[in-house]
Amino acid sequence: xxxxxxxxxxxxxxxxxxxxxDGKPTLTIMIxxxxxxxxxxxxxxxxxxxxxxxxxxxxxxVTQQASNAAARGHETMLHMPMEAFGHMFPGPDSLxxxxxxxxxxxxxxxxxxxxxxxxxxxQHEGSVASLSVPLMDExxxxxxxxxxxxxxxxxxxxxxALRRAQAAGLPAVARDVFLDNDPNPAAIxxxxxxxxxxxxxxxxxxxxxxxxxxxxDVLEHYLPTLAARGFVLWPVSATIAAENxxxxxxxxxx
Numbered sequence: 001x002x003x004x005x006x007x008x009x010x011x012x013x014x015x016x017x018x019x020x021x022d023g024k025p026t027l028t029i030m031i032x033x034x035x036x037x038x039x040x041x042x043x044x045x046x047x048x049x050x051x052x053x054x055x056x057x058x059x060x061x062v063t064q065q066a067s068n069a070a071a072r073g074h075e076t077m078l079h080m081p082m083e084a085f086g087h088m089f090p091g092p093d094s095l096x097x098x099x100x101x102x103x104x105x106x107x108x109x110x111x112x113x114x115x116x117x118x119x120x121x122x123q124h125e126g127s128v129a130s131l132s133v134p135l136m137d138e139x140x141x142x143x144x145x146x147x148x149x150x151x152x153x154x155x156x157x158x159x160x161a162l163r164r165a166q167a168a169g170l171p172a173v174a175r176d177v178f179l180d181n182d183p184n185p186a187a188i189x190x191x192x193x194x195x196x197x198x199x200x201x202x203x204x205x206x207x208x209x210x211x212x213x214x215x216x217d218v219l220e221h222y223l224p225t226l227a228a229r230g231f232v233l234w235p236v237s238a239t240i241a242a243e244n245x246x247x248x249x250x251x252x253x254x
Contacts, residue, residue, distance in 0.1 A: 016070075025199035025204060027234065030053075034056060044211045051233075053077065057093070077122055081095070083129040090126070093111070097135050120143060120170075144170055149236075150171075152165070176198050180215045192218070
C-alpha cells in the first residue's frame with residue numbers, strides 16, 4: 001500500500017488503488033466505529049474490498065486490527081471522537097471545545113499515531129466540535145502538517161468542518177448518506193438506493209454505515225451485486241481526488 005513515491009503526501013501514499021471506473025458511477029462505503037466489537041469488526045473486514053474502514057483510536061489493539069484490514073485491501077481512516085450535544089460520551093480523549101488547544105492536539109496526535117496508515121480522519125459524534133471554527137482549525141492544521149485528508153461526517157447540518165478543511169488547503173469531502181440511522185434493513189436498503197441515485201447524478205457518492213448486525217447483513221448481500229447494478233466500489237481517497245479535481249493515475253477525475 002505504501003509503494004507510492006515518498007514525495008507524495010501521506011494520504012496519497014496510504015491510499016488504496018481504486019478499480020478503474022470506466023465511466024461508471026462510483027460508490028464509497030465507509031464503516032465507522034471500527035474495532036470495538038470483535039464479531040462485527042470481523043464481518044466488516046470480510047466485506048469485499050475496497051471498503052473504507054474508520055477505526056476508533058481507543059479500540060483494543062487498534063494498530064494491528066487496522067493493519068490486518070489493510071492487508072485485505074481496505075482503506076484506513078481514523079474515527080476521531082469529538083464533543084457532541086447532550087450528555088453523550090464520545091469516548092476517551094475526545095476533542096472538546098473547552099479544552100486547551102495543547103490538550104486537544106495531544107489527544108489528536110496520539111489518536112493519529114495509533115492508526116499510522118490512515119489517509120485522514122472523520123468525526124465520531126462531534127455535533128458540538130464541528131461547529132467550532134477554532135477547534136476545527138486545530139484539527140485541520142495537524143492534518144495539513146501530516147499530509148492527511150478529511151471527510152466531514154456531517155453529524156450536524158451546519159458543520160463548519162469541511163469549510164475549514166478547504167480553507168486549510170486539505171483534500172476534503174463530505175459524506176452524502178448515512179446508511180443506518182434507522183437500523184431496519186428496509187431503511188438501510190433505501191439509503192443505499194439514495195446513494196446510488198446521487199452517484200448516478202454526480203458520478204460518485206459517499207455512504208457511511210456502522211458495524212451493526214443489520215448493516216452487515218444488508219451489505220453482505222448488496223455488495224456482490226454492485227457491479228451488476230452498474231457501479232464501482234471506490235476507496236474514499238479516490239472520491240476525495242475526484243471531488244477535489246486531483247488527478248490520480250489510477251483514478252481519472254470524472
